[in-house]
Amino acid sequence: MRRKPTLSMFQIVIVIASTSFGVAVLSFPRFMAESADTGAPLLTISGIIGPILMLIPLTLLGRRFGSSIFDYGEKLCGKWLARLFNSLLFIYFTLSISLGFRQFGDVLTAVVFRKTPIEICIVLILLITAVACRRNELKFSYIHLFYFPFSFLPFLLIIFILLPRISTLNLQPVLGMNAEHWGGGMIKATAPYLTTFIITILIPIMSKPSKAMKSGLYGVMLSCFIYLVMVIAVLGVYGTEETKKLLYPTLELSRSLSLGGGVLERFDVIFIVIWFLAVFTTQYSNYYLATYALGKIISVSDLRLTSSFLLPYLLIIAMLPSHVLVTRILMNRLEFIGIILLVGYPLLLLAISLIGKKGAAAHE
Amino acid sequence: MNDSLFNANRWRRMARFLLALFACANTLLITGCWDSLEIENRALILGLAIDEPSPEESGTEEEITYERHNKPKKDQYLITAQVAVPGRVPLGPSNSGSSDVTKNSIWVVKVAGISLDDALNNLQQQIADPKYLIHLRVIVISEAIAKRGLSDLNDYLRRNAEVRRRTWMLVSEGKAADVMSIAPPLERIPTLYLLNLAERAVSYGKFPLDYLGIFWSTDSKWGENGYLPYITIKGDNNVMIKGIAYFSNGVMAGKTNPIGIGAFMAAKGLSIGGYSVMTEVPGIGHVMVQTRERSSHIITRIENDKPAAKFEIRLEGSITEHLEEHIDIHSPRQITLIQDNFNRLAKGIVLELIRDTQKHHSDIFGIGEIVRVRHPSYWQEQVHSKQDWENIYSDIPIEIDLEMRIRQNGLKN
Numbered sequence: 001m002r003r004k005p006t007l008s009m010f011q012i013v014i015v016i017a018s019t020s021f022g023v024a025v026l027s028f029p030r031f032m033a034e035s036a037d038t039g040a041p042l043l044t045i046s047g048i049i050g051p052i053l054m055l056i057p058l059t060l061l062g063r064r065f066g067s068s069i070f071d072y073g074e075k076l077c078g079k080w081l082a083r084l085f086n087s088l089l090f091i092y093f094t095l096s097i098s099l100g101f102r103q104f105g106d107v108l109t110a111v112v113f114r115k116t117p118i119e120i121c122i123v124l125i126l127l128i129t130a131v132a133c134r135r136n137e138l139k140f141s142y143i144h145l146f147y148f149p150f151s152f153l154p155f156l157l158i159i160f161i162l163l164p165r166i167s168t169l170n171l172q173p174v175l176g177m178n179a180e181h182w183g184g185g186m187i188k189a190t191a192p193y194l195t196t197f198i199i200t201i202l203i204p205i206m207s208k209p210s211k212a213m214k215s216g217l218y219g220v221m222l223s224c225f226i227y228l229v230m231v232i233a234v235l236g237v238y239g240t241e242e243t244k245k246l247l248y249p250t251l252e253l254s255r256s257l258s259l260g261g262g263v264l265e266r267f268d269v270i271f272i273v274i275w276f277l278a279v280f281t282t283q284y285s286n287y288y289l290a291t292y293a294l295g296k297i298i299s300v301s302d303l304r305l306t307s308s309f310l311l312p313y314l315l316i317i318a319m320l321p322s323h324v325l326v327t328r329i330l331m332n333r334l335e336f337i338g339i340i341l342l343v344g345y346p347l348l349l350l351a352i353s354l355i356g357k358k359g360a361a362a363h364e
Numbered sequence: 365m366n367d368s369l370f371n372a373n374r375w376r377r378m379a380r381f382l383l384a385l386f387a388c389a390n391t392l393l394i395t396g397c398w399d400s401l402e403i404e405n406r407a408l409i410l411g412l413a414i415d416e417p418s419p420e421e422s423g424t425e426e427e428i429t430y431e432r433h434n435k436p437k438k439d440q441y442l443i444t445a446q447v448a449v450p451g452r453v454p455l456g457p458s459n460s461g462s463s464d465v466t467k468n469s470i471w472v473v474k475v476a477g478i479s480l481d482d483a484l485n486n487l488q489q490q491i492a493d494p495k496y497l498i499h500l501r502v503i504v505i506s507e508a509i510a511k512r513g514l515s516d517l518n519d520y521l522r523r524n525a526e527v528r529r530r531t532w533m534l535v536s537e538g539k540a541a542d543v544m545s546i547a548p549p550l551e552r553i554p555t556l557y558l559l560n561l562a563e564r565a566v567s568y569g570k571f572p573l574d575y576l577g578i579f580w581s582t583d584s585k586w587g588e589n590g591y592l593p594y595i596t597i598k599g600d601n602n603v604m605i606k607g608i609a610y611f612s613n614g615v616m617a618g619k620t621n622p623i624g625i626g627a628f629m630a631a632k633g634l635s636i637g638g639y640s641v642m643t644e645v646p647g648i649g650h651v652m653v654q655t656r657e658r659s660s661h662i663i664t665r666i667e668n669d670k671p672a673a674k675f676e677i678r679l680e681g682s683i684t685e686h687l688e689e690h691i692d693i694h695s696p697r698q699i700t701l702i703q704d705n706f707n708r709l710a711k712g713i714v715l716e717l718i719r720d721t722q723k724h725h726s727d728i729f730g731i732g733e734i735v736r737v738r739h740p741s742y743w744q745e746q747v748h749s750k751q752d753w754e755n756i757y758s759d760i761p762i763e764i765d766l767e768m769r770i771r772q773n774g775l776k777n
Contacts, residue, residue: 111525116398124390169730172737177744241584245522256529256577265530266498 006207007141009215015141015202016219018148020051020193021226022282023100025275026107026248028192028227029234033243035185039176040235044228046182047189051196051220054343057350059213062203064353069200069346070296076352083297085345090293092338094310096194097286098317099331101125104279106324107248112272122318125280126311129287133307137205140288144281151277155226158254158271159233165256166236191335192227193220194342198285201292251275404450407493410470411555413504413540414517417442417476429482440476441509443483444541446555447471447491448499470553472545480520497526502558503533503576504540504595510609510616518580529577532562535609535616537596548601558603562593565605569638569655571625583611586750587732587743591628594619610726612754617724620717626655627714630677630766631729633660640684641713643705648698649688653706653770655681664735666742671735671756674763677714681706682772693773703768711766718762725754732757 007015032040058069065072070089073082104125105118113121132143199216203209234249237256246252254271258264291306300306321327417440449471473491477483488495505517521527536543548557565571571593583590594609607620608628620628626639637655644650657680664673683702686693693699721728732753736743747753 113399120398169733169737173740177740238581239585241586242581245580245584252529252577258530265528 004205005138006205007138007202008207009211011141011145012199012202012206012212012215013219013222014148015144016196016199016216017222017226018144018151018278018281019195019198019285020220020223020282021151021278022192022195023103023279024192025227025230025278026250028188029231029249030243030246031188032185032231033235033240033249035181035188036176037240038171038173038235039182040231040240041171041228042174042176043182043185043189044231045224046186047191047193047227048220048224050186050190050339050343051193052217054194054197054346055199055213055216055220057346058197058200059203059216061346061349061353062200063209063212066209067204068292068296069349070293073345073349076349076356086293086297088341089345090290090297092334092341093286093290093293094314095317095334096338097129097283097290098314099321099327099334100279100283100286101314102318102321102327103331104276104283105318106327107251107275108272110324111248111251112269119315119319123315125283126314126318129280129284130307130311132284133287133291134304136303137201140284141202143284147277147281151274151281152226154271154274155230158257158267159229161257161259162233162237162253166233167239168236170236170239171232187332187336187339190339192282193223194335194338195282195285195289196220197342198289201289401494405493406450406496407491408448408450408496408499409445410448410499410553411446411502411504411544411558412500413444413506413536413544414480414509415442415444415506415540416440416508416512429485430478440478441480441483442474442476442541443480443487444544445473445475445487446544446553447473447495448553470555474541480517497524498528500527500531502555502562503531504536504543504558505533506536506538506540507594507609507616507619509540510535510592510611513615514611515614521576522580527576529575529580531576532559532574532593533576533579534558534562534593534595535619537594537606542597543595543603546597546601546603548603558595561595561603561605565593567636569629569634569636571605572629572632572634582730583614585730585733586747587727587734587736587753588730589726589728589754591726591728608728610721610724610728612724612726613751617726618720620720623713624717624720627710627717628728630655630658630679630710631660631675631714631717631764633658633677635659637679637681641706641710642685643702643709645702645705648691648693648702649686651683651687651693651702652685653681653702653768654684655679655768656771662729662731662734664731664738666739667761670760671731671739671742672761672763673731673734674765675714675729677764677766679710679766679768680771681768682774683770684774699770703770706768706770707766710768711764714764714766715762718764722758722760722762725758727753727757731760731762 029040032043036043061069061072065075070082070086073085076082077085101122105121108121109116109118133140135143196216196219199212203212206212230250234243234253237253238246238249243249251268251271255266255268257267259267287307287310290310291303294306294310295301295303298306321330447470449469473487475483475486475490477486484495505514509517534543543558544554546554548554562571562575566573574592579590579592582588589611591608591610593605594607595603596606598604605622605625607622607624609616609619611617623639623641626641629637629639635658637657640652640654642650642652659678661676662673663676664671666672683693693702718729732747736747746756
């Protein structure tokens with residue numbers, strides 16, 4: 001009997017890192033600079049607290065039950081409450097995909113495709129993602145693994161080239177000056193990591209589920225590292241005030257690159273392609289979670305059905321916001337709700353499970 | 365039973381074939397056809413000159429973005445654009461004289477408008493092909509416009525996704541349009557000549573690296589003011605970098621002379637040296653010393669509730685000319701004498717530059733940024749806007765400690 005193929009620890013690390021590195025990359029440094037001035041790097045690091053709080057219950061419970069949160073939720077808090085939470089998760093991921101794709105379309109139509117209607121950009125990436133979601137979890141991970149070097153390494157290359165232009169004066173004082181805005185900033189710093197919720201689907205196919213927490217942690221740290229390096233590069237080259245004036249600071253950073261002594265001056269065109277890959281992998285995870293959740297809610301195990309079913313609704317929701325700023329406001333609210341839901345629900349389940357265990361031990 | 369299985373396979377094959385066809389047809393959708401525009405069909409604007417219009421020139425703009433009885437603004441701009449004629453820009457050596465070639469490969473268009481975007485819209489109304497700012501390398505603005513204020517211009521340039529941050533912005537002494545229409549023999553396209561002027565100046569240590577993106581970053585900072593190259597036309601066909609135009613509160617506040625650039629680069633410690641100073645040394649005569657390397661530290665402290673700064677400037681140079689040939693320079697004592705004289709002279713020049721910038725409230729040295737980093741509590745209390753620092757800067761005590769080490773004499777004994 002053939003052994004079922006599983007994911008190694010290294011593969012999980014890559015999938016998690018690739019998932020959390022996504023749409024937000026373009027304007028992330030600006031949000032950090034707006035909240036914390038020169039304290040932006042520290043704020044970026046502090047964003048890691050949220051995903052850690054989310055990973056701990058997810059991995060512990062996943063190891064114990066060997067299934068995803070949608071399944072053991074029913075066992076822990078009852079069928080109907082779990083159905084409710086699963087629906088909330090489903091709605092959250094649906095909105096997250098739509099707004100993410102909308103932001104993606106906004107960037108494309110502002111920078112690259114000025115005359116192309118935004119619907120075309122969104123429809124095309126939705127189609128690609130929907131088709132990619134028709135596979136099982138293993139193939140899902142393989143796709144992530146394939147795209148990770150293409151999206152991750154060029155970022156490192158850009159930042160490495162820009163190192164001499166970083167002025168340390170722009171990065172000091174390290175603690176930043178206004179402490180009042182850190183709260184809002186922390187929400188923004190945590191938001192990109194919410195998609196690491198995907199680990200709950202991947203634990204059942206891990207070769208060593210006991211290592212799940214470690215892999216998830218390493219994945220989040222890897223992704224945090226790249227965000228940190230990016231924030232330091234943007235802040236070091238431009239300074240906080242200029243960063244606040246740029247809508248997409250990372251894009252501007254790639255613009256000010258000039259390779260080969262003037263041969264390649266518009267590097268931002270290549271950068272957009274790399275960013276596209278990063279967006280795709282993140283939204284792929286989101287879409288996968290949404291189709292999985294929908295499958296669990298309506299008790300359909302065929303992901304191909306739910307993935308195709310969601311397509312038109314996602315397009316409609318993506319087209320709803322009327323302006324770039326409206327998208328931003330909606331995204332802010334969604335992130336806040338997302339943190340409460342995605343961190344709170346697993347913690348709640350963990351609490352129930354611990355109390356249950358204690359109760360069982362007492363009864364024995 | 366066999367029949368139905370066979371049918372299912374046929375349907376599946378048919379479905380796959382149609383899907384493959386559909387996927388191939390989709391490739392038509394993803395080729396970006398909406399936005400495709402051949403490069404010969406674009407009007408590439410290589411250089412822009414922005415001036416204040418004279419009375420006859422203003423009032424010539426058409427009602428393209430507003431109606432005349434509802435005219436939103438009074439202030440105006442006169443734009444001179446150098447548009448490259450595609451296919452006519454010569455890539456190899458040409459036989460005819462350079463001025464003929466210039467006339468054919470560049471099309472100079474003048475338009476007026478109430479804002480930069482309005483003027484460019486007027487421009488578009490006149491030229492057939494869609495304008496494309498992606499190759500805009502040089503923007504020349506006249507001193508009058510710089511003194512009026514750059515925030516309107518900068519807003520358009522920042523919002524436009526085509527404009528590169530590596531574009532150079534130069535402030536010209538007279539009319540900017542004149543700079544655009546000179547035809548120097550070294551380059552076939554005037555814009556490229558100006559671009560080379562700026563970039564070579566950077567590589568030979570004659571001017572700091574200061575293209576538009578750097579100017580924006582510097583001017584955004586609260587503790588530093590931006591500056592731009594100040595150019596003028598010499599003779600018929602030459603453009604010279606005459607100094608630094610420094611800004612305060614968004615408008616041009618003053619300018620320096622050419623040696624002021626050297627003093628500025630010394631004070632900032634910008635490394636590729638390029639400026640020479642002639643000093644008269646008693647007992648030796650006139651000696652020209654050229655700076656090779658520079659390094660500088662700015663030390664700040666807070667005294668009596670005010671910041672005080674001290675520049676520690678260290679230069680390395682060589683003697684390039686000595687006018688009194690009959691006197692030999694052979695002893696270290698003489699070198700020390702030359703160095704001391706140079707130090708005194710250079711210190712005076714740098715101090716004068718600093719006092720000028722202080723008078724005009726323009727901190728181009730970035731002392732404010734250093735105060736912000738080293739004394740954050742003072743900064744948080746006293747400075748709540750960029751203007752606060754500009755005012756504080758104008759009367760802080762600044763000292764200079766400048767030392768030159770002469771390393772070489774050239775090839776003459």
